[in-house]
Amino acid sequence: MERHKGAVYGYLLRLTARRDAAEDIFQEVFLKLVHNPGAYGEREKFKAWLFTVARNAAMDHFRRESSRRAVACSEGDAAPDEDGSARAALDAVAASEPGPAEALENKLLGEKLARALEKLSEDQREVFYLRHYSGLSFREIAGMLGLPIGTVLARMSRAAALLRKELGK
Amino acid sequence: MDCGYGEKLILYFYGEAGAELKAGMEAHLKTCAACRGSFAALAAAEGALREETPLPSASVLAAVMSRARAALAGEKRRPFFSWTWAETAFAGALAAALVMAFAAAPRGNSPELAWNSGLDSTLDSVEYSLYRTQSDQSASAGDWDYNYGLLNAEGQALDTTAG
Numbered sequence: 381m382e383r384h385k386g387a388v389y390g391y392l393l394r395l396t397a398r399r400d401a402a403e404d405i406f407q408e409v410f411l412k413l414v415h416n417p418g419a420y421g422e423r424e425k426f427k428a429w430l431f432t433v434a435r436n437a438a439m440d441h442f443r444r445e446s447s448r449r450a451v452a453c454s455e456g457d458a459a460p461d462e463d464g465s466a467r468a469a470l471d472a473v474a475a476s477e478p479g480p481a482e483a484l485e486n487k488l489l490g491e492k493l494a495r496a497l498e499k500l501s502e503d504q505r506e507v508f509y510l511r512h513y514s515g516l517s518f519r520e521i522a523g524m525l526g527l528p529i530g531t532v533l534a535r536m537s538r539a540a541a542l543l544r545k546e547l548g549k
Numbered sequence: 550m551d552c553g554y555g556e557k558l559i560l561y562f563y564g565e566a567g568a569e570l571k572a573g574m575e576a577h578l579k580t581c582a583a584c585r586g587s588f589a590a591l592a593a594a595e596g597a598l599r600e601e602t603p604l605p606s607a608s609v610l611a612a613v614m615s616r617a618r619a620a621l622a623g624e625k626r627r628p629f630f631s632w633t634w635a636e637t638a639f640a641g642a643l644a645a646a647l648v649m650a651f652a653a654a655p656r657g658n659s660p661e662l663a664w665n666s667g668l669d670s671t672l673d674s675v676e677y678s679l680y681r682t683q684s685d686q687s688a689s690a691g692d693w694d695y696n697y698g699l700l701n702a703e704g705q706a707l708d709t710t711a712g
Contacts (some may be wrong), residue, residue: 389605403609414617493597496590507650512598517565530556537555540562543590544583 384427385410388434391513395438395506401445405437410436431514432524435506496546504539507532552581562591 388409390401411431438532497505518536522529543549554577560566578584604610658695 385610386602386604390601390603393603397617403605406605407613411616414613414620429703476562489593490601491685493594496594511563515580518560520565533556533559534558537587540559540587540591541555541583543594544586547590547593549586549589549593 384430387430387513387515388430391431391509392434392438394509394513395435396441401441405434405441408437409434420437425516425520427514428516428520428524431516435510435524463532492547493543498544499542499546500539504535504542507535511536552577552583554581554584556586558584558587606668 385406389402389406392409393399394403396402396405413430488536497508500508507521507525508525510516511518514521516524518532519529522532523534554574557566557570557574557577561571566574574584578588
């Protein structure tokens, strides 16, 4: 857990944009490993397996949230703002660590990046975060997602083009 | 305008390009502003994400470690006789196999054993045949000694009659 906790938590935080949800899923993932060590069958790299479990747990969380929101909407409650997920993620990340004064520039870049990431599609964001946090190769990521490697690379390429446009590079 | 190098740029940026692709990309980047911009945007994004090191709260980490230790302790405290059904079935099958092997194994002193026991190297095949007809195939050495004694007496009797 020590080796992978930062990467897995960071990935979950970016996906969910909520600290409480990320922590819940984080617990679920590592306790699954503790209670069922045989689940890892050594057919793939441990990191790929771990991130697959994390991703599936996050997807389950989204499904539960989605049905909960559907019930809330039908009862007249307002649904949370989904478009601000990247900004919320940045806020959650910023809240999780102290902000030294000298990191103001990074914070500003981070805000600009958050706005840029908001413009990415869900598919593009997923691949981008997975690559960054897991460090897995694109071939491994394609295997995890059940997609051709060309599709994964195309999503990353479009993400890079969009980031270029939003960051003014 | 799409230069067609978008996916190659991704492989190049993330260090997954072979030597030929790497050389091709480096040449292309000198002439394509769009690819240079995408490269810079990826570098900025990756750098910004690397600056952030979010971790779960200490209480969450402690809860996971505590439950992990409890799960491992539960495994170690498992009583010796709390076998699973598979373990019980295996132990039963092994015991049955051992019983059957013991039952099928030849018991007692086989004639070969008695013959080759080295008790009396002068004992020849005739005397052995006599031993067999007179012996009740008992496994005990005492029986053998007794019967051998009878043979000895009979042999002496034979010598006497022979003159």
